[in-house]
Amino acid sequence: MTDPGTSADTALRVEAVFREEHGRLLAALVHRFGDLDLAEEVASEAVESALRHWPVDGVPDRPGAWLLTTARRRAVDRLRRDRTYAARLAILAVESERSEPGPIPVGGDLPDDRLELFFACAHPALPPDDRIALILRCLAGLSTGEVARAFLVPHKTMAQRIVRAKNKIRGARIPFRVPRPDELSERLPVVLGAVYSIFTEGYAASTGDTLQRLDLAEEAIRLARILHRLMPSEREATGLLALMLLVHARRAARTDSSGAMVLLADQDRTRWDRPMIDEGLGFVAAALMGGRPGPYAVQAAIAAVHDESDRADDTDWSQIVALYDVLCALMPSPIVALNRAVAVAMRDGPAAGLILLEDLADEPRLRDHHPYAAARAELLHRLGRHGEAAELYRRALDLAGSAPERRYLEMKLGEITAQ
Template sequence: MTGPDAAGCVEAVFREGRSRLLALLAARFGDLDLAEEVISEAVEAALRRWPVDGVPDKPLAWLFTTARRKAVDRIRRDRTYAQRLAELRVESDRTVPTHEVDFDDIPDERLRLFFTCCHPALAPEAQIALTLRCLAGLTTHEVARAFLVPTATMAQRLVRAKRKIRAARIPFRVPGPDELASRLPGVLRVVYLVFTQGYAPSSGDDLVRADLADEAVRLARVLHRLLPDEREVTGLLALLLLTDARRAARIDAAGSQVLLEHQDRALWDADLVAEGRRLVVPALTGPGVGPYAVQAAIAALHDEADSFAATDWPQIVALYDVLLRIEPSPLVALNRAVAVAVRDGPDAGLVLLDGLAGDLSDYHLLHAARADLLRRLGRRAEAAAAYTVALDLAGNEAERATFARRLAELTGG
């Protein structure tokens, strides 16, 4: 393949293999900036040579070898990089081989990069930003859009995060068995937060950020491939798949939000539902079930029901009881209260929601849930007041439009 087709191949290979290239080179040299720079240089070299020489048999291996050579050249001629690597006390397994290697035979180093980006020494926002940049492959502009900040601001955040990795000498390694249990939840939380910001953005104009939701699912798949025996990794992937399966039904033809009760279940992705349900079984099998596995089981009960009314609400409430025991939080209690309202009636749910008013007074979905139950009870004035509060607190414009429409229905406005 030569000419324009070769240039397109460069883009495809880079998009598919970027995170693995970055992880491998960062692990070898201990420097994210150096890894990113030499990968860019290797891509530029491919764009010059592949259209003329043809696409190599193993294009990703070609990019890796070229980037590795450029890194070695940079270190040899640049004392700053050489000194930096000396300060990092690069371990023997980061030594760059002088002979040719087959990229296909090199272990996948992305797990190291996951734990580096999600190191507890970094602020939570920095962990998410680095994960999106390094593992999801988003550009700095795209990461900035996810955080709704200017690109220059995000560029500075990423620079500071990488600087912190160097200054704190955060190692590019997978934690040992004694550390893994304490470090893995942080990695899973970052992937879950990326998905949440994609599937239900807290701000902005879009009801769904498909780019972020897709990347979170892809990251969860990578984690599951790297840690197949970690049940909470399996649970997280199952939860994301079972939730994302409903994406197409969440927005109607006019672009308005459609709640679960009114969604056309024929639009749900049956393949994702089936895959997610298969993963729930191993996630729940064994002692010490985790919170993502329980949430995945709840999502599976929703997805396997023929209708909202046919859903096994008693079992969902029971699973929320389990979730409250293993990971108590006001948000879990809120979701349980909504399930209780369906099982036992709006009065029962309203009592529970009112008990959460102190913890979640600034959370728009608490007020939206109260408004819905009050509306069902015929208490229209109170429902309108609750929708007004939800409207004031919501940051997502699509959600605000939904609350405004409901408020207008109640008030005739």
């Protein structure tokens, strides 16, 4: 045990431990008891117990194990007291045993408990977006607000979606089990989407004092490596791993010594992780071979064009625009359209890009997406339309969540108002 410390310090430690261990804790509890609601309830009770005991007894040497042990005991106590709950779990257990698959043939290396539960939650009885939302909220430890940001929907809408997914699982008595080998490919797109959303939150945190949450980004890469090893012939699993490696390779250059955000064009490229880039480039080549590429492979190819440029001025924007054209056909979305417009602005000038951005002004999913307002503001600034640019920078500032993003936008707004 460590020294107890102050109650405030201990509360922060409990929060940090729970955030780090949340997915593993729930995975272990669901595997043991087969019920997501029960797992969430006893996990919360374990945290409440930690808040009571750790300020007095000190933080245990293995806090995650302490939480798991406490949660398991609470679950057993709950089942002993609640015969109805126990009966329902017994039904789930029988159904799970009847459909229990054999081991997945991956050369002896099975996915970890968290990834197994990702596949279990990717059940085809749920709509795809609901599956991803459930994985992110209940297993990956993201808040409802963070999951809402990943889907570009309001917080309330996402909360309702998560409740709907849990009710569907409960009502249909969907067992939590690792799918059979022949079911993996069907569920893979949902799992890849969840892993990429985890990485995205790690790349640009929704809230907080830091731009990046490296723990989330690195966990997503770890899971992607397992998926690639598990299913080496699945080119989109390879493409996702390539994309994340090529983007994560820039992590050290994305902030300066004070923690301020540094845009891609201004980054010191000597700080990029070249071995990681080389590894990512190898995976890009594999993901693009053998037929029509998937969306992750195309996004990885875009990242590769950036990473292969020694200077920002050397970036082949024509190639990037062409790749975005392919991506728009494969996966049309407002985010893809936004990124393509920015690339067109870099190739053809700010006026050309601004026309495309203004065509997206009525897109509801971009209304509260601060990068959209910031992109329009930047192009207006470059065109000398400073008043309009300042208005949009204020809009972006109102929407931005993390402190580094807000400081960057304040700096840009200050540059305009000083002119």
